[in-house]
Amino acid sequence: MKINGSRLCLNLLIVVSLYVRIGEGQGNSILLNCGTNSTINVGGRRWVGDSATGGNVTLSSSGIEVSTSTFDGDQTYTPLYKTARVFVDSLNYTFRGAQGSYFLRLHFYPFSSENRNVNDSSFVVQANGIKLLSGFNVPDEILQKNLYIAKLGGNSSFSYLVKEFFFTVSGDVLMVEFIPAKGSFGFVNAIEIVNVENKLFVDxxxxxxxxxxxxxxxxxxxxxxxxxxxxxxxxxxxxxxxxxxxxxxxxxxxxxxxxxxxxxxxxxxxxxxxxxxxxxxxxxxxxxxxxxxxxxxxxxxxxxxxxxxxxxxxxxxxxxxxxxxxxxxxxxxxxxxxxxxxxxxxxxxxxxxxxxxxxxxxxxxxxxxxxxxxxxxxxxxxxxxxxxxxxxxxxxxxxxxxxxSRNGNLAYVGKLENPGARKTSKSVILWVSIGAGIASIVIIAASIALITCFCQKRRNKETDTKKHPPGWRPLFLLNSTANAKASLHQSLHGSMAPNRTGRRFTLAELKAATNSFEDSLIIGVGGFGKVYKGEIEDGTLVAIKRANPQSQQGLTEFETEIEMLSKLRHKHLVSMIGFCDEQDEMILVYEYMANGTLRSHIFGSNLPPLSWKQRIEVCIGAARGLHYLHTGADRGIIHRDVKTTNILLDENFVAKMADFGLSKTGPSLEHTHVSTAVKGSFGYLDPEYFRRQQLTEKSDIYSFGVVLFEVVCARAVINPSLPRDQINLAEWAMRWQRQRSLETIIDPHLKGTYSPESLTKFAEIAEKCLADEGKSRPAMGEVLWHLEYVLQVQEAWLRSINGENSFSSSQVLADHESREEVDVPEATTSDRGTDLDPKRFEDA
Structure with missing residues (x-):
């Protein structure tokens, strides 16, 4: 656009008052072509220049007019969007004789000029005391709209923007006010004031x-x-x-x-x-x-x-x-x-x-x-x-x-109101960066000095170093009491520690159990290291998790898991048998889960797929374990890494939750959440937790909902090789579930083997788990109750097709509703957290 230089008054307070009697417009409407004195016909309607002398419009100040010779957009508006009125101070359009109901439409087309960058424009629009727009930036609005449509798979492309508002004028005056942000400017290409004679809305x-x-x-x-x-x-x-x-x-x-x-x-x-x-x-x-x-x-x-x-x-x-x-x-x-x-x-x-x-x-x-x-x-x-x-x-x-509008406001205040603040922010960031750089140099120098002193001390304690090397925190240091410390030292030769921290194995015992950590016995690998299948001296099969001593990755998770599993006991939680912290090693020993991970029985392996009934039972077991975690301790425990590879199956396909390295003690009574850095597995991660970095039990609920859909659909939660709309399982499954057509995408192995009603109820509870807001998701106890009902429906259906009895979902529901509370078996008073100190986990 070319700016009319004779009308540049950048520092002048511009107040443009247009006195228009609405009844004199065409069809009781006023159409203004802004930034010009020309009257044009566009779309079969007559648009009057807002600076035309005489007629219906008078201009009390010269203002700033801009024009352009090009327009990339709807050809209908080509003549209308060739001009605009720019304002660097408040600009008011006043219409008299305006009693009644009106549509107000504001037309914007981003212009280019040598003197102004339209990307930096920001302004507020008000009409008769109602804030319509705030921190409004036209290019940003257009970009967001195009990106949103593209995200949904559409191909619409917008190069201009029309904002439409409706309100009733009770007095005789309608004033539309444009207010630029400090140091910025605004513009408008056209304005419509359209009288609505019939009642368009009812109360x-x-x-x-x-x-x-x-x-x-x-x-x-x-x-x-x-x-x-x-x-x-x-x-x-x-x-x-x-x-x-x-x-x-x-x-x-x-x-x-x-x-x-x-x-x-x-x-x-x-x-x-x-x-x-x-x-x-x-x-x-x-x-x-x-x-x-x-x-x-x-x-x-x-x-x-x-x-x-x-x-x-x-x-x-x-x-x-x-x-x-x-x-x-x-x-x-x-x-x-x-x-x-x-x-x-x-x-x-x-x-x-x-x-x-x-x-x-x-x-x-x-x-x-x-x-x-x-x-x-x-x-x-x-x-x-x-x-x-x-x-x-x-x-x-x-x-x-x-x-x-709410309280006189239609503007979304979450938008940036002052682009000038961006420039200020950049300078602040620059000085902060310089300061941070200087501080970093000082810290590094101090750190080198400290490391030098520390290394000197280490050379004087070689024996102790061999026993407890850097990178591993000796296990007994995790126990705060002298009795706990003594009990661990007394268990050096394999006795069971009376404080339930588990058996302390020697490194020699674990080497014997794994044939010196033979690769053929590896049953799992993680960031911490490897998991081996082993057999201890009494013939018991165990799973041995051996951390990588050359890296500190996972050290905090190891310590957290020791703390958790040394105190928790439940049928549906994997039990820790013992540990070893000799020499350069940190090793945990668990009960062996003969049937491995839930995921391996759904997809990605040659194992026979689980039946629908088995899948429901596995989900119930995992839900029981999570329900105990959430309710067993005074403040509850949030697992934070619920996924199908952390649900293990024993020889009888009983499900148990595993891997508590990321677990976190829940919030205290006076708080609703735990503020913490985001951790978890991509695809299972609660989006609300990701956005707000506020962890609650409902974050586990979201992850469990993803597990439920994974169990039904038998595919990876993230698969980049699929079409864009199918990459994320949770989003893909939810789209089908909202259409009440999840059976279209279920595991083909399940065809004909499930009760349609059981699948419907299963999908409904999974959908609830994936609610956008945590407060809208059910508690794990409610999830468990519904899953148990799903199982009863499936079992009744199986009996009916075998001729044992007729299927009645209403009777199943009546029987199930007679239960007053969720049964969580094998959780004794001790197991429910009376000896659990939540403070131990706060820094995990």
């Missing part, structure tokens, strides 16, 4: 998940921002096709989670509005197309059509769905459910009945609140299998999402 809206309860919104006192407006199943609709209000409708395909889950249909039939008051709700062209569920060639249609949207957290949202029955000519032929954010918004939804006939345009509004830690909103439609309708699919014609 009473159905609240999602409240069984028909409605909420009063008081919209006359609130501002509304249009977040999304989609023509579902059809082509984009331009402003000149929406004759009443000039709205733009995007195609919905870019926002669908699975594009082929819905097929588009069209009609040329005569469409009429279900109500005479709805003529401005949406243009009829929206109702001439729709999307219905695709035929997936499966016996039961349990999948959903799903749309995903990125929204601002901590706001109320009104979701407007547009319907028009295009196929069936009587009621009860197409009945479906509507889900919003995984909650039921409506069930037994019959378009024909709601609209009053075929080819009747009808809309339904819903209200839902998006919490502060969530930035997505899901819309899902799926069949209602209990309704017995002829049509086993759903239909949708259009979709709109509106954000409602």
């Amino acid at each position: 009473s809206v159905s609240k999602v998940g409240s069984n028909g309860e409605t909420s009063v919104l008081s919209l006359s006192k609130r501002g509304i921002e249009t977040m999304y407006r989609l023509n579902v199943g059809g082509s984009p609709i331009k402003a000149d096709e929406d004759l009443s209000l000039g709205r733009v409708w995007e195609a919905d395909s870019s926002y669908m989670l699975t594009a082929n889950a819905g097929s588009d249909i069209h009609t040329r039939a005569n469409i009429t509005y279900a109500s005479a008051n709805d003529t401005s709700i949406a243009p009829l062209v929206v109702y001439r197309s729709a999307r219905t569920m695709s035929n997936t060639q499966v016996m039961e249609k349990r999948f959903n059509m799903s749309w995903k949207f990125e929204v601002d957290p901590d706001f109320d949202y009104m979701i407007r769905l547009h319907f028009c029955e295009l196929s069936f000519d009587k009621a009860n032929e197409r009945i479906f459910r509507i889900y919003i954010n995984n909650k039921t918004a409506a069930d037994n939804f019959d378009i024909f009945k709601q609209a009053g006939g075929k080819y009747k345009a009808y809309h339904q509004d819903f209200l839902d609140m998006v919490p502060s830690v969530v930035n997505t909103l899901w819309i899902q439609l799926g069949p209602d299998p209990t309704a017995g309708a002829v049509g086993t699919d759903a239909l949708l014609n259009g979709l709109e999402i509106f954000k409602l």
